[in-house]
Structures are given as structure tokens and as C-alpha cells.
Amino acid sequence: MIQIHGLHKSFGGKPVLSGVDLAVGQGESLCVIGQSGTGKSVLLKCILGLTTPEAGRILWRGSPLDQATRPDFLARFGMLFQGAALFDSLTVWQNVAFRLRQRMPDVQARAIAIEKLGRVGLGPETADLMPAELSGGMAKRAGLARAIADDPAVIFFDEPTTGLDPIRARRINGLIRGIVTETGATAITITHDMDSVRAIGDRVALLQDGRIAWEGPVPAMDRAAPLAGFLGNTPSL
């Protein structure tokens, strides 16, 4: 579904990505792990066209992702940002229903938004709050509701469980797994949380020093030497 070949990106002469190769198939759930600051978020931004890589190709359904094809891609796409990135000027339900409101009446969009908020464990009373009134973890879940609101075919989750308590985290992991199996969506999840990887991933890739240092199916990761550091003591932020 998405293929990445030889992606290079640096900021002010400091290389962040130096030759990333990665592929995700239709309906597959890929987890990307790696130390803080290795460029995981930057990798997502390159795919989205939010930053321009210096070199490398990104293919979507076999054709290069560029100015012409990106709108189609984005129309079928949802993303949870690391910091939730809710719009401050809109209420929670308006955030969740952002895309929906562009093509259906508010009453209908609001009903869907409240249903999606329910799925991430936020009650209808949160719908009319402003994002500034939410706690960090609540904002994260509202961001998750926005990412899945329009039933996207491709979803990126940037650290979906960071900042959540273990019970919520487990519930969110279950939700992401559920979405992938139910809707056949393709998911790329960035995480530091090995429990998340086990719960939602089909495959894992380790990003290290600007490259994919290891890649394989989730069950194989216990025997993979490069991942030893991650498995031993789950690094926390």
C-alpha cells in the first residue's frame, strides 16, 4: 500500500533520516519504534508532504505520492498527532467532525462525533468543551477520535498511548487493533510502548541512526538482537 525507498532528510545539515526503506501492505498494522529524537515523527511528515525529503521515493498504491496524488491520499487518511493538535478555536465535537462537517449537516456530523468520542472513552459531556479544557490524556483521545472519524483507509498514530494510564492505554490498543481488523485499514503506529506493539502490530520496524535497523513480524521480535534494549527495559519519555 505504502512503499518508501531511500528516504533522506536533514535539518540544518544534521541528518535525521539517511536512507529509510519501508513498506506496509493493505490492512497491515506496522509499528515503528526507536529512541526519542531518531526521526519517527519526521518520517510521518515526509509521507504527508509536510516536509520535503532531500531524496527518496514514496509510493502509494504503486504510484509516487506527489502534488497531484496527495489530495486523493489525504482524503482517505487519518492521523493522530503526538501532541493531539486539536484546533483551539473549535469545540471538541467540531474538531472530531472537522472533515464530516464539510459534506453533511451539523446535526448528523455531531452525532457521529459523539459516537466516535464514545469509542475512545470520552462521554457526550466532553463534546462541547474547548480543547484547552481537556487534560493531556483526554486531548489525546479526542485527537484519536478525530483521526478515525471519517473511517480512513490509512491511519497514522504518533504515540497513541503516551500520557495515558495503563488501563486507558490497553483500551486504546484494543481499539486500534479493532479498527484495523474490522475496517481493513492500514495502520502505521509510532510508539515507545512494547505492550502496544504486541497488542496492535503485525510487523515491527526499528528506526535507528536514520535507517531501519531491524524489521520483522511481531512474534519474532523477542529473538531479535537489535531490539534487546527496547524489550529489556521499556523506555519511557
Added chain:
Amino acid sequence: MNPVRLTGRAALLMTRGIGAVTLFTLRGLFRLRPFYRRAFAAQLVQIGWLSLPVVGLTALFTGAALALQIHSGGARFQASDVVPAIVAIGMVRELGPVLGGLMVAARVASSIAAEIGTMKVTEQIDALVTLSTDPMRWLVTPRLWAAMLTVPVLVGVGDIIGIMGGWLVGTQSLGFNSTAYLANTSAYLERWDVVSGLLKGVVFGLIVAVCGCWFGIHSGRGAAGVGRATKSAVVAAAVGILAANFVLTGLFFE
């Protein structure tokens, strides 16, 4: 480095900067489809309605002070009875638009830059892109049009309040007769005086919104980045207004 080369480089940078801002402005003005009506209405309130008190107060005190100045200055050549005409012309042509514009710059350029800058550093602008929404159309276009439409209205209201400020001082402490003062004002004021001031308002509104949006969108990372963006937006808008005022005054009245 040799001075010729230095000058050349500075000129090149400046030309490039002006080109980029011009392109940004044109994109902001003419990317009208889809037009986000709700965002536009919110900006009309933010930029126009909520600026009324500060612009009104500025105009009131300016008109009042102007009346005192003309009265005492005019006394030197036995012309203190020109107070109504000079207050009106001074307000409408020059002080209404310039001071109104500067107050709007302080209030609006800063808040636009801070809001958009914060949206940038908290990835809200990136989030817009992932939701298939062009930040230019959603953030910039409504602000540019709202400012261009409301600032001239603010200037018009300021003109009236400023003239009233002069009238208050004139009738209450300078001994003018109320009807005579107002008659004198309307006798000397020409339509072009008013229209030219309102046109200045359109341009100043555009300058304020462009500066706020440009520096907000190009904000650096973190709180410090937003702080710098806000400061630059206000300074650029204020200098831009004063420079544009000089150019426009030359164009309109020379």
C-alpha cells in the same frame, strides 16, 4: 566583505522577501474556493467589532487634542476660528486612518501572529493539511478579507468620533457655538477627504492582516518563536502603515 557585494546581497534578499510576501498576499486574497464563511464571520467580529472601543477612544482623544492645538496655534495668526475645519480635515484625511490603523496593528496583527504561530508550533497547521484543508484558505483568506472590509469601517467611525471630540472641546471650553461648529465642519469637508481616508483604511487593514498571518505562519519553534513572530508582526505592520500612508498621501493629494 566588500561593500558593493554586501549592498547587492541585501538588495537581493529584500527583493526576494518582497516577492515572497506579495505572492503570499495574492494567494491569501484570491484562493476563494472553498470560502470558509464561519471563519470569515468570526474574523469580522474579532478584527472589526472588538476593535471598536480602542479605535473609538483613540479618535476621541485625538480629535479633542487636535482642537486644543489648532485653537492655540491658530491664535498666533488670528485664525482660531478654523478649528472645526482643520480638526475635520486632519482627522478624516490623516489622523483617523493612521492612528486607527496603528491601534488595529497593535491589537490585531499581534493576536493573529500569536494565534497562527501557536497553531504552527502545536502542529495544528499540519493537522489541517492532513484533514484536506488548505491553511491558506482556512486561516489567511478570511483574515485578509475581514481586515480589508472592517478597518475602513473602523476608520469611518473613528472619523465621526474624532470630529465629535473636537466639537466637545470646541463647544465646552473654547467657546464655539454648537451649530456653527458643525456647519463649519460640513462646509469645508470634501467628499474626497473622507473617501481617501477610507481607502487608506482598506490598505492598512490588508497590511495588518498580511503581517499577522505571514509572521504567524513563519513562526519559529517553541514559545520563543511565537514571541518573536508576534513582535515582528506588530513592528512590520506599524512601519508598513506609516510608509504606506506617506505613499498614499502623495498619490492622493499631489
